[in-house]
Amino acid sequence: xxxxxxxxxxxxxxxxxxxxxxxxxxxxxxxxxxxxxxxxxxxxxxxxxxxxxxxxxxxxxxxxxxxxxxxxxxxxxxxxxxxxxxxxxxxxxxxxxxxxxxxxxxxxxxxxxxxxxxxxxxxxxxxxxxxxxxxxxxxxxxxxxxxxxxxxxxxxxxxxxxxxxxxxxxxxxxxxxxxxxxxxxxxxxxxxxxxxxxxxxxxxxxxxxxxxxxxxxxxxxxxxxxxxxxxxxxxxxxxxxxxxxxxxxxxxxxxxxxxxxxxxxxxxxxxxxxxxxxxxxxxxxxxxxxxxxxxxxxxxxxxxxxxxxxxxxxxxxxxxxxxxxxxxxxxxxxxxxxxxxxxxxxxxxxxxxxxxxxxxxxxxxxxxxxxxxxxxxxxxxxxxxxxxxxxxxxxxxxxxxxxxxxxxxxxxxxx
Ligand SMILES: NC(=O)C1=CN([C@@H]2O[C@H](COP(=O)(O)OP(=O)(O)OC[C@H]3O[C@@H](n4cnc5c(N)ncnc54)[C@H](O)[C@@H]3O)[C@@H](O)[C@H]2O)C=CC1
Ligand SMILES: O=C(O)CCC(=O)C(=O)O
Numbered sequence: 001x002x003x004x005x006x007x008x009x010x011x012x013x014x015x016x017x018x019x020x021x022x023x024x025x026x027x028x029x030x031x032x033x034x035x036x037x038x039x040x041x042x043x044x045x046x047x048x049x050x051x052x053x054x055x056x057x058x059x060x061x062x063x064x065x066x067x068x069x070x071x072x073x074x075x076x077x078x079x080x081x082x083x084x085x086x087x088x089x090x091x092x093x094x095x096x097x098x099x100x101x102x103x104x105x106x107x108x109x110x111x112x113x114x115x116x117x118x119x120x121x122x123x124x125x126x127x128x129x130x131x132x133x134x135x136x137x138x139x140x141x142x143x144x145x146x147x148x149x150x151x152x153x154x155x156x157x158x159x160x161x162x163x164x165x166x167x168x169x170x171x172x173x174x175x176x177x178x179x180x181x182x183x184x185x186x187x188x189x190x191x192x193x194x195x196x197x198x199x200x201x202x203x204x205x206x207x208x209x210x211x212x213x214x215x216x217x218x219x220x221x222x223x224x225x226x227x228x229x230x231x232x233x234x235x236x237x238x239x240x241x242x243x244x245x246x247x248x249x250x251x252x253x254x255x256x257x258x259x260x261x262x263x264x265x266x267x268x269x270x271x272x273x274x275x276x277x278x279x280x281x282x283x284x285x286x287x288x289x290x291x292x293x294x295x296x297x298x299x300x301x302x303x304x305x306x307x308x309x310x311x312x313x314x315x316x317x318x319x320x321x322x323x324x325x326x327x328x329x330x331x332x333x334x335x336x337x338x339x340x341x342x343x344x345x346x347x348x349x350x351x352x353x354x355x356x357x358x359x360x361x362x363x364x365x366x367x368x369x370x371x372x373x374x375x376x377x378x379x380x381x382x383x384x385x386x387x388x389x390x391x392x393x394x395x396x397x398x399x400x401x402x403x404x405x406x407x408x409x410x411x412x413x414x415x
Contacts, residue, residue, distance in 0.1 A: 069105030072146030191225030193344015210234030218294030245269030
């Protein structure tokens with residue numbers, strides 16, 4: 001059968017494999033294979049030239065068996081309902097892997113935010129949140145940032161919801177600016193979690209990080225901070241890229257300097273002293289660690305055999321297809337799957353929500369220490385299953401998550 005690149009079909013396959021490996025009754029798969037609720041909204045936005053343009057948005061709540069739905073909102077021209085459904089399912093399993101009391105949700109708006117003015121983006125953000133507000137709330141579903149959304153967008157979401165309610169409701173959204181109830185450490189949390197899991201993986205395979213080389217695909221919130229934190233651990237970052245192009249320097253790139261360059265030039269391409277590199281070449285570089293930190297389906301059956309890294313740390317959601325997983329596993333590459341590797345973001349979102357509900361705020365050190373404990377524990381639990389059952393790390397992560405979810409489903413009487 002031809003390899004599917006439909007992320008929703010991919011996640012269904014991943015769920016089925018784990019249910020079968022765990023020997024679970026069919027009813028668990030029957031429940032988990034579809035989201036509980038998917039809302040499609042049309043969002044008419046007054047553009048700066050006076051015209052009206054209608055955008056399509058989605059919010060998918062895959063599961064609420066372990067708690068309220070949780071997950072980011074993506075603004076991207078290629079957003080589809082199936083992508084959002086898949087991303088919401090990945091959130092369910094991610095929260096279960098790290099043991100935080102949430103289900104999974106995800107949202108998306110099909111738009112190109114790079115082509116919108118700031119005021120158009122604000123009207124779109126507020127319109128989307130107003131449209132999905134009937135199914136959102138601190139006890140129901142708590143959105144957060146994802147690709148091409150940020151703390152400012154979260155501030156508009158929170159303000160719109162608070163105005164609808166008539167009182168301040170910071171716990172409806174995470175990833176907010178600090179002054180509006182955001183958590184210290186949230187903006188770096190995804191990459192910090194990625195870095196903790198890569199550090200643990202390196203220990204398992206005996207890789208000395210002070211001699212390790214790294215390539216990173218995507219230089220946004222996840223990728224740019226991962227570059228800095230891995231550099232701080234002594235790794236040499238040899239290549240980075242973004243949607244416009246890439247920068248390669250075998251002697252190493254200074255992530256802070258690349259960041260400054262990107263702020264001015266809107267891309268990493270052309271960074272002084274670097275050579276241009278294509279996205280395909282970056283993935284196949286002879287490096288120790290590869291960090292996909294952009295979008296889905298970049299490691300497929302077409303290029304998996306050419307991946308040379310010893311560790312693949314999936315900062316992005318869904319970068320590797322199931323067929324590619326098989327190939328990487330047979331090659332002995334240690335893949336830290338998305339639902340484990342990038343779970344630091346939602347973990348600190350959980351801390352942010354707890355702080356909002358308590359109205360009591362933690363220091364950055366407390367946040368980072370608690371994050372480290374959760375990530376290291378989850379990594380070791382997944383690694384143990386990977387060894388005990390001789391399954392790849394992704395299957396192990398799904399087995400850990402689905403075992404927890406199946407227990408909750410049984411206790412609640414849903415299966
Ligand atoms: N922000 C967060 O807290 C979390 C993000 N993630 C995942 O991390 C990934 C990246 O998200 P963020 O960093 O938040 O988004 P972002 O919007 O901050 O950055 C996305 C980056 O990807 C780049 N990009 C887009 N298309 C590309 C392509 N074809 N080739 C190379 N680079 C490309 C963009 O230029 C940008 O640098 C996504 O898969 C997201 O779902 C996962 C967990 C949490
Ligand atoms: O912080 C969150 O709630 C979710 C972040 C997210 O969308 C993700 O982990 O993919």
